[in-house]
Structures are given as C-alpha cells and as structure tokens.
Amino acid sequence: MSLQEKARELGIRYFLVSYSDLFGTARAKLVPASAIDSICEDGATFAGFATWLDMTPADPDVFAIPDPDSLIQLPWKPEIGWLAADLWMNGRPVAHAPRNVLKTSLSKLSDQGLELRTGVECEFFLLTPDGQSLADPMDHQAKPCYDQMALVRRYDLIAEICDALQLLGWEPYQNDHEDANGQFEINWKYSDALQTADRQSFFKYMVKSLAEKHGLRATFMPKPFQRLTGSGCHTHLSIWDRERGTNQFANSADPLGLSVMGYQFLGGILHSAEALCAIVNPTVNSYRRINAAVTTSGATWSPNTISYAGNNRTHLIRIPGGGRFELRLVDGSANPYLLAAAILEAGLDGIEHQRDPGPPSKANAYLDRPASHDSRQLPDNLLDALRAFECSSVLQSGLGDEFSKAYLKLKRAEWRDYAAHVSAWELANTLDC
Numbered sequence: 001m002s003l004q005e006k007a008r009e010l011g012i013r014y015f016l017v018s019y020s021d022l023f024g025t026a027r028a029k030l031v032p033a034s035a036i037d038s039i040c041e042d043g044a045t046f047a048g049f050a051t052w053l054d055m056t057p058a059d060p061d062v063f064a065i066p067d068p069d070s071l072i073q074l075p076w077k078p079e080i081g082w083l084a085a086d087l088w089m090n091g092r093p094v095a096h097a098p099r100n101v102l103k104t105s106l107s108k109l110s111d112q113g114l115e116l117r118t119g120v121e122c123e124f125f126l127l128t129p130d131g132q133s134l135a136d137p138m139d140h141q142a143k144p145c146y147d148q149m150a151l152v153r154r155y156d157l158i159a160e161i162c163d164a165l166q167l168l169g170w171e172p173y174q175n176d177h178e179d180a181n182g183q184f185e186i187n188w189k190y191s192d193a194l195q196t197a198d199r200q201s202f203f204k205y206m207v208k209s210l211a212e213k214h215g216l217r218a219t220f221m222p223k224p225f226q227r228l229t230g231s232g233c234h235t236h237l238s239i240w241d242r243e244r245g246t247n248q249f250a251n252s253a254d255p256l257g258l259s260v261m262g263y264q265f266l267g268g269i270l271h272s273a274e275a276l277c278a279i280v281n282p283t284v285n286s287y288r289r290i291n292a293a294v295t296t297s298g299a300t301w302s303p304n305t306i307s308y309a310g311n312n313r314t315h316l317i318r319i320p321g322g323g324r325f326e327l328r329l330v331d332g333s334a335n336p337y338l339l340a341a342a343i344l345e346a347g348l349d350g351i352e353h354q355r356d357p358g359p360p361s362k363a364n365a366y367l368d369r370p371a372s373h374d375s376r377q378l379p380d381n382l383l384d385a386l387r388a389f390e391c392s393s394v395l396q397s398g399l400g401d402e403f404s405k406a407y408l409k410l411k412r413a414e415w416r417d418y419a420a421h422v423s424a425w426e427l428a429n430t431l432d433c
Contacts, residue, residue: 257322268350345398
C-alpha cells in the first residue's frame with residue numbers, strides 16, 4: 001500500500017517529513033498527502049547549510065527521503081503523519097547525516113544476523129512558558145522524587161502523553177516524578193535501535209507540543225537549574241540474534257546475568273568513555289550534569305567515574321538484571337541517532353578486541369572515593385570531550401571520517417562561541433579586580 005493510499009485510510013491530510021541534524025534539532029517540511037508518493041520517490045528538498053549540517057550555501061539541494069516504516073500518526077492531531085527521513089545529496093546518502101550514520105553502524109551487526117536493542121529513559125522538566133521557572137510553584141520538596149501530589153497535579157499532561165504512547169503501540173509501563181522539582185519521566189518498551197531512535201526523536205517533539213498545548217514548556221536540557229538534579233537519558237542495551245530471537249548478552253550462570261559478549265561490549269564503552277562523551281553529552285550544559293556538586297535532593301544521580309557495577313546507580317554503567325545493562329552517562333541533549341551509533345561502535349570495538357572491564361565495583365562512587373581512586377574521570381567540559389573524540393581511532397573510524405570531521409568542525413565552533421561569551425559570574429567576580 002502506498003503512503004497516499006494509507007493516508008486516505010487513516011484520514012491523514014499532511015505529512016511532516018522530518019530529519020535530525022547534527023545538533024539533534026528536528027527539521028521538517030509539511031507535505032500534502034496528495035504529493036507524498038512523489039516525495040517518497042524523489043525526496044523533500046532542503047538547503048543543508050540552513051541547518052546544522054557541514055555544508056555551504058554553494059552546495060546543491062539535500063533530499064529528505066522518508067522511511068514509510070517510520071510513520072507515526074500524531075495522536076493529538078491525527079490529520080498529520082510524521083515520517084523520519086534519510087538525507088541524500090548528489091544521488092548518494094549524506095554520510096554525516098545522523099540517521100544515515102546509525103544505519104551504517106547497525107548494518108555491521110545486521111551482516112552477522114544480529115541487532116542492537118535499546119531502551120531510553122527520557123527525563124524532562126516542565127517550566128513556565130518563558131523557561132525561567134518551574135511550572136508548579138508547589139513542587140518544592142527537598143526530596144521530590146516519586147512525589148505523588150506533584151505527579152497528580154500534572155496528571156492531565158502526563159496522562160495525555162501516556163495515552164498517546166498506548167495508542168501508538170509503544171507499550172508504556174510507568175510515569176513518575178523524578179528527583180528534581182518539576183522533573184518527570186515516562187517509560188516505554190525497548191525496541192531495535194533504529195526504531196527507538198525514531199521514537200525518541202518523535203517523543204521529544206510530542207512532549208514539547210503537548211506541554212505547549214497545556215500552557216507549559218518542556219525541556220530536555222541536561223542541567224537547567226544549578227541546585228537540582230539534571231536530566232539524563234539512561235540507555236539500556238542488549239544484542240539479539242535476529243533469526244532465533246535470543247539475547248546474546250544473557251548468561252544465567254553469571255552472577256550478574258551477563259554473557260562474555262555483554263562484558264566485552266561493556267568493556268568497549270568503558271575504553272572509549274571520554275571520547276563517547278562528545279556524542280552523548282554534546283552540549284556545554286551537559287558538563288553541569290556530570291561531575292556535578294551534590295544537589296538539594298542529596299545526590300546528582302549522574303556518573304563521576306568511568307566504572308561499572310551491579311545494581312548500583314552511582315556508576316557510569318549499571319547492570320540491573322540479566323541480559324542487559326544501563327549506560328547512565330547519556331543526557332537529554334544527545335542526538336537520538338548519534339547516541340546509539342556511538343555506543344554501538346564503542347561496544348563493537350570491545351567485542352573485536354575482547355576488552356575485559358575487570359570486576360564490577362562494589363563502592364559507592366559518590367562517597368567512597370578512595371575505593372574508586374583508580375577509576376578514570378569524565379571530561380570536565382565539552383572541549384575536553386571533543387579533544388578525546390579527536391584522539392579516538394575507535395569512534396572516528398567507526399562513525400566515519402566524513403561524520404567525524406563535520407561533527408568536530410561544528411562543535412568546536414559552538415565551543416568557541418560559548419568561550420567568547422562573558423557570563424554574569426565573570427562580571428560579579430572580576431569587574432572590580
């Protein structure tokens with residue numbers, strides 16, 4: 001069935017043909033249903049330089065070719081269908097476009113009959129429309145996590161989001177108030193990595209749209225408030241045999257339920273952790289969240305050492321149960337496609353080189369610093385992370401030379417723009433020197 005026929009069946013009048021640029025910003029064109037089949041064949045045209053892609057105004061058109069399998073009908077406006085698109089230029093895929101980068105990485109697994117499955121925990125804050133304050137002035141407990149009153153005060157919005165996920169078949173299973181005042185999380189079932197990335201991209205758009213509908217503003221910014229816990233995007237990982245449907249990370253004989261492949265994949269992530277930060281902690285603000293000072297709740301819930309443990313949330317990686325592990329490093333500003341691609345490349349390097357992560361830590365990484373003194377530390381800022389990425393043959397070769405050069409170029413320009421900014425702190429502390 002063509003998309004035009006599907007549109008008639010579902011009552012869709014328009015399609016959002018959408019792609020994610022290198023900074024994770026969603027770009028789209030609104031295409032009438034009567035034209036969608038030709039767009040699927042030829043692509044919707046964009047000027048790449050007008051978005052965060054490494055292009056110039058002299059470059060030819062970029063064509064966004066939608067993936068029909070990614071179709072999501074907007075639950076709050078069902079006359080619109082959303083489609084994830086792949087970018088092409090000059091008759092070939094744009095090598096540094098994020099969705100193309102992820103598909104290239106996933107093909108390395110697919111050639112072996114394997115697939116990466118991921119689940120993401122997207123935390124977000126609800127703010128006033130100007131973004132300056134928490135939307136709920138009554139949400140002020142020192143330890144607000146799981147606060148029943150604050151959760152139900154936002155029932156109308158949270159329920160509408162969760163109802164939408166149920167309608168879409170994503171199998172949501174819980175909603176909660178998180179550790180910071182004004183912070184929430186909605187969980188849905190894991191899937192193959194490309195579908196999860198598409199869903200995460202759409203989820204961020206949906207949450208922001210529905211928040212606006214309710215007169216609020218939603219943000220996935222890693223650390224909008226100094227004294228409050230930041231927003232992570234904890235990512236759960238496993239590799240499966242596609243034909244047999246078996247989890248290749250599962251081993252019931254292991255104390256933590258992880259296979260040799262699982263430990264090697266984990267070891268690869270630890271090996272490349274500093275460079276990985278450049279992708280999964282991609283903003284200046286990301287480094288306010290990791291290595292952060294203690295928040296009003298008593299814990300930041302973000303990692304400060306490159307280490308792993310069993311069911312212990314103070315480390316970079318947690319193994320909460322058999323057959324999977326949770327990477328707690330990722331934050332809400334990460335590009336959904338690039339985070340999965342970079343994690344996969346680090347993990348594949350771990351498998352290829354049989355990287356042994358060593359025994360799991362039993363320390364509280366927040367308190368027991370002497371016991372974790374041998375652990376490597378995370379980068380202090382975006383510049384340090386970019387330098388680590390620049391030195392990483394694992395990630396640069398895995399993600400591709402064209403992507404690596406483009407990403408470093410644009411991110412270094414972003415850092416220089418930030419470094420040129422004179423902050424209020426500088427004025428307060430240096431004006432009268």
